[in-house]
Amino acid sequence: xxxxxxxxxxxxxxxxxxxxxxxxxxxxxxxxxxxxxxxxxxxxxxxxxxxxxxxxxxxxxxxxxx
Numbered sequence: 812x813x814x815x816x817x818x819x820x821x822x823x824x825x826x827x828x829x830x831x832x833x834x835x836x837x838x839x840x841x842x843x844x845x846x847x848x849x850x851x852x853x854x855x856x857x858x859x860x861x862x863x864x865x866x867x868x869x870x871x872x873x874x875x876x877x
Contacts, residue, residue, distance in 0.1 A: 825863050827853040829877045832870055841871075 831853035835844045846867070850860045864870035 822863075824853070824855055824859060825873075828855060828860060828863060828870070829874055832874050836874075846870075 828849060831849050832844070835848045835852055839848065844867075846857055846860055849870070850857045853860070860870075864873060
């Protein structure tokens with residue numbers, strides 16, 4: 812991790828979404844997870860989820876990086 816990466820502050824909602832995504836995928840499997848299930852598990856609205864991750868690919872990529 813570079814000094815630039817360390818300086819970037821990640822919004823708490825993003826961390827909640829990433830943790831919820833991990834939980835939902837663990838419970839349902841990668842082919843059956845949904846944005847609705849992730850939003851409920853993260854305690855955020857679907858529009859908030861889409862604000863940070865417009866597509867499932869974006870969300871899965873961020874989870875991989877996380």
